[in-house]
Amino acid sequence: MSVSPGPGAALETVAPVVSVNIQNRDTAVQTNSIVLSVNGTAVIHSIVGDTNGATISYAMSPLPPSGSTNAARIVFTDSGGVTQTNDWSFVVTYKSLDQANRQSGAGGNPGFKVRVVQAPLGSNLDNSLQRAEDQLAPNSTIAKYYETNVVDQIINYSQNGPGSADGSFADDALIPGLDVGGNGSDDIAMEILTYLDLPAGVLRFGVRCDDGYKIIAGNSFTDLNTPALAFHNGGPADETFDFVVPQAGLYPFRMVWYERGGAAFVEWFSVDPGTGARTLINDPAWNPPPTLLRARLLPKPERSWMQPRRR
Numbered sequence: 001m002s003v004s005p006g007p008g009a010a011l012e013t014v015a016p017v018v019s020v021n022i023q024n025r026d027t028a029v030q031t032n033s034i035v036l037s038v039n040g041t042a043v044i045h046s047i048v049g050d051t052n053g054a055t056i057s058y059a060m061s062p063l064p065p066s067g068s069t070n071a072a073r074i075v076f077t078d079s080g081g082v083t084q085t086n087d088w089s090f091v092v093t094y095k096s097l098d099q100a101n102r103q104s105g106a107g108g109n110p111g112f113k114v115r116v117v118q119a120p121l122g123s124n125l126d127n128s129l130q131r132a133e134d135q136l137a138p139n140s141t142i143a144k145y146y147e148t149n150v151v152d153q154i155i156n157y158s159q160n161g162p163g164s165a166d167g168s169f170a171d172d173a174l175i176p177g178l179d180v181g182g183n184g185s186d187d188i189a190m191e192i193l194t195y196l197d198l199p200a201g202v203l204r205f206g207v208r209c210d211d212g213y214k215i216i217a218g219n220s221f222t223d224l225n226t227p228a229l230a231f232h233n234g235g236p237a238d239e240t241f242d243f244v245v246p247q248a249g250l251y252p253f254r255m256v257w258y259e260r261g262g263a264a265f266v267e268w269f270s271v272d273p274g275t276g277a278r279t280l281i282n283d284p285a286w287n288p289p290p291t292l293l294r295a296r297l298l299p300k301p302e303r304s305w306m307q308p309r310r311r
Helices: 129-136
Strands: 002-004 010-012 017-023 035-038 046-050 053-059 068-077 083-093 112-118 146-152 156-158 188-198 201-210 213-216 230-232 237-245 249-259 265-271 278-280 294-296
Touching (some): 017 035, 017 068, 112 129, 201 230, 201 249, 230 237
Parallel strands (some): 010 083
Antiparallel strands (some): 002 017, 017 053, 035 068, 046 053, 068 083, 112 146, 112 188, 156 265, 188 249, 188 294, 201 265, 213 230, 213 249, 265 278
């Protein structure tokens, strides 16, 4: 007999499945005798049996708390009338927002606050998230060619600007403030701040970019201690990640993107787990599908200026 997750295993997933495979040998398992229990409760599971034995599967619902130890037990009787009992345990972990970080109110104007810093041509900075944080830090010692702040509706930027389609989405906007002719397109750091209006449940986000990125959903925009929901340190990325929203509402998100050299673009989107369809977060061009998520500037209205989006 084999089980999954195995005894003592630590499984990182938002969709844990307990499965047991029982092999017939001198005797055969009686499929109508099989009882699978998880955390002390007998569960409704699927059984696929044949001449070789039986496979039992159970998708855990509701999702157990992240980091919890889960006890499983399988009991069955074979054709010889012998009953067998097997116990084991495993740990399930996953990324989850902290309900305490949920903001009250309906939110302010839609959009993202975007800050961009670029070093002078030829700086050849490190290709790392730490360099990006150092470049974005107040009173940074890294020289600046320019720094700019804008508000935009979606995150779909490229060094090639309007008419380009770097990544998964067309109609890229130029990276704010970028002067390719005057200072090239290297050694850039971008900070993106927003409150995302999220439904409760499991969500899938994605980032496609060159070079790296990091996304944090902490207790504020300045919270750098909360572990990142996802990150990519160095080189291009095309990644998705799942996380749990414990309660619907507005949550603060901070994204950092950076560019060392070569291609430079970044996209931030949600993903429909059923179809794989990607939708730019807060894209007003969509007649909202179920996967569209709204980005808000603040839980309470604040005066801000809008930069027209370049199409």
